Amino acid sequence: MSYHSIIKNCYGSFEVLKKGDGAILVFIHGEEGPRNILPYHEYLSKHFTVWAPSLPGTGKSEIPDWVTSVSDISKIILETLDKDNITSCILVGCSLGGWIASEMASMDPSRFKALVLSGSQGLPTGHLNTPDIFLKPYRNYISLGYYKKDGQELNDLWDDEPTDEEIETDLEIMELTARVAFKPYMYDRSLLPSLSRFIKPSLLIWGEKDIITPIVIAEEFNSVLTNSNIHIIQNTGHYVHLESPRDFSNSIIEFNKKILR
């Protein structure tokens, strides 16, 4: 069963996709935007209740005028979790969503049983000559987040001519990304020191061929998370959850089993 729920809180109305049964897994999307139900939603929802909000300003989620940072977004999602009475859950975030999830975990560590980051933004990468989302056409940038072995096509999500609705989502997510990550570009120097507060189990799922947040970034996260492991997915780029959704989901499912032991 899946449905979109609108949750009202003190900051406005926020859209959340809910799918599956079982323990709650909060999934924070990144600059790829909230799209329709994707394969990783399907895989994860067989083991969890996936609780996936559309970030403020995207989908049917409102965005207050004062939102200018990742911590602002984090406040809104935490408030939305409160309103939905979610006090214990696994938190997963990918790319920009990983940065938001890291921020949420450091702001409210007791709420989350575990943290999963994949290709997380939030740390400086400019010295690694990584691509800049604001200096490339949006969909070209996203395609750089796939490894694309030997000219292989991506998938229906990015290869087909985008519909008007998809273009609108592109514009919405780009505007939100610009609000919170334009300058400094995709990082916050307080993120790592703050994240060291989070001492529960963490998993860092990284694509072997990630050129947007190379594996050295996973190692930096790993250095402050006291109870964490890095899990590399071979032949995969930055967007592991999109390019290798089965491997991505299985990593989380296995990780959850270990936590429960």
Added chain:
Amino acid sequence: MLNFYYFMNQPYIGYPHEAAAEYGAVMLKFSNENFNAEHAANLLDRYHREFQLAEDVGFDGILVNEHHNAPAAMSPIPNISATVLAKITSRVKIFIGGNILPIHGNPVKLAEELAMIDLISKGRLISGFVRGGAVESLAMTTNTLYNRELFDEAHDLILKTWTVPGPFVWEGKHFDYRCVNPWVLPFQKPHPPIMIPGSTSKETIEWAAKHGYPYVALATRLEATDEMFNFYDKTAEEYGHTVSYNNHGYMIRVHLAETDEQAHEEGKELFGGRMAQITSMKNMKINPDVTAWMQPPGFVSKEAALARRKFMGGTPYAFFTQGYEKALENSQIVVGSPETVFKNLNKLRKRFKVGHLGISHFPIEDESMTKRSLELFGEKVFPALRDSAQNDV
């Protein structure tokens, strides 16, 4: 009253075109390893000589502007060009067209800089303000999402700084000052005249009209310009401003020679040749990133982008690619003998009811050609145009 302005981008003529062609763009990330300081210094010297000549032959003003990361214009800080003008000229208006407000970062300091220029020039400053193209914001890593907000707030703060006695506190969305109280204020009261140059943005035209600031259309297409000034006039009147020739400005590229034949022979080569490419080289096939540089997030809203397309009949990016004959036919360039140039400029002047006419050259390698063109303007074109415009109100 018709005022003539000499507009000079101060281009870096002679950059390696092969390197640019390979990169597919001459902006933003086209590497400055292609910059030669000695060559640039000599060019700036030459442009200063041309500014002085422009004053000598009778121009009423000199227009300098601001661009970054591109050989098309070596004037990243127009206030420095303006300061030089304040000292090497004595009569002409100094039109900064304009400071790019969203990327300046410190409106109070900008108000001080402009006040200094106005003082040094004894009240000859015309202060233009612009939002700038998206690449200018990207060059300075200024959030493109807030371009309009930054422009509006910086403008309001500069005006207040010039006109309201300090000290005062400013608590805005983007700027915050505890003690605005600059000692140095402009020579002209209540403040230097403000004119707004622009090319395609309906929002900017509306904004200029609301404030009653003259709007200077930068080589825009004829029908679009008609529509633009009609919209400007209607809006300005709605806001209680009386519109006159002084409210309309138009800038156009001109090439002038003794005869039509000579002018076209040279003009065709300059327009289509490598010199012209300096302002236009954007090959999206070679460098698809350029499309993102034109419209980064939030720079133009989806609605505004669509409206602008309809309003302006497209953007002016195809200026050089439309070809020489088409550009002449569209009156986007004026080429010919003094008589021909007079006739064509006079037609445009009457059509758009302009009180401010800006003239620029194509980037010309040969300084003597520019000198000749400026002298012909002074001797033969200005007197006829001034005579024709003497009854304008």
